[in-house]
Amino acid sequence: MDQGLVAVLTAGVGLVGAIGGAAIGGAAATRGARIGAETTARATVRQVRDQAVIDHEHWLRDQRLEAWTALLAAYNEYALAASNMTRAVEGELTGTAELGRTFGQSVTTFRNCYFQVRLVGPLDVRERALELRRTLEDHNECVEKWMDAFLAMDGDTAAAAQAEEERLRHQLGGLHDAFLEAVTDSVARRPESE
Template sequence: MSAGVGLLGAIGGAAVGGVAAARGARLGAETTARATAKQVHDQASVDHEHWLRGQRLEACRILLAAYDEYAIAASMLTRALEREVEGSRDVGQAFGQAVSAFRNAYWQVRLVGSADVREHASRLRRHLEDHKDCVDQWLDAALSMQGATIASARAEEERLRVQLGELHDAFMETASRAVSERPAIV
């Protein structure tokens, strides 16, 4: 009989040990699965931040290139207006194309830029639009030979151009800071 009790004890012990081993294996597998899922999630976050940073850098680069194109076209047009040069039609078309290129580049920054970069880009865009309107008024005044309006538009353009340069510099600083910051590690 004591052999029977020993046998039952051995079987019971084996059963309890087997259940404990199975439970331990299951817990180990769940822990490993959670760790793997976290690692995959963390890597995906890092990859996304890296991609987004690249998109932001490219959008800022395109906006700055469009700004340079605008500044050159505006300068060429205002010089033509100062000299009252005939045949500045091509210069006017280049100016219009530069405005369109800047607007398109601005929307890319609006899509992917950080909040502070979007804010500075918005200020730059609004001021560029004001500058464009001023140059258009100067052109209209020059075409209709309105001397007082020409002088007023010329002075306003110069004031806006200086402010535009300051806003460009502020955007550059903000964009540079934004793309050079390291993303937070999750």
């Protein structure tokens, strides 16, 4: 065989080997790049999803704190209005019509705030809020019954309503404390435990 032909054949085989090696290397590089891109995309999706969960947890926490604060403020408003109503019945205050409007408005405000807590609160806080709301409604009816009996000069009914109002007022205080404790526990919990 001629040396020139051997050199050409060797060069041809080397060229084919180089092209084949480049093709195989290129395919491997392409595959590696695709795997890297897919891994990066999965990590990005997971990071976006995790961030969305964190953002939702922060939003929910803010909504809960706002709802709980509003309910506690509405409770304080009710307690003051109820106290003024009972003081009016006992003759310590005048202006019963205005006090009655304020009292009625405080009940409405409390109800509205309660429904916000019901929407965003965890179960234990919702249960404490429901107990507080039910007793507040009972207390409201009792004060109104006391006022009606007082105006009708029905001494026995007025005395019974006054005693019931005092019992319910103390019960409200305990339920307020239980609600506040449930809120405090909820704030201290990590979101995963709810």
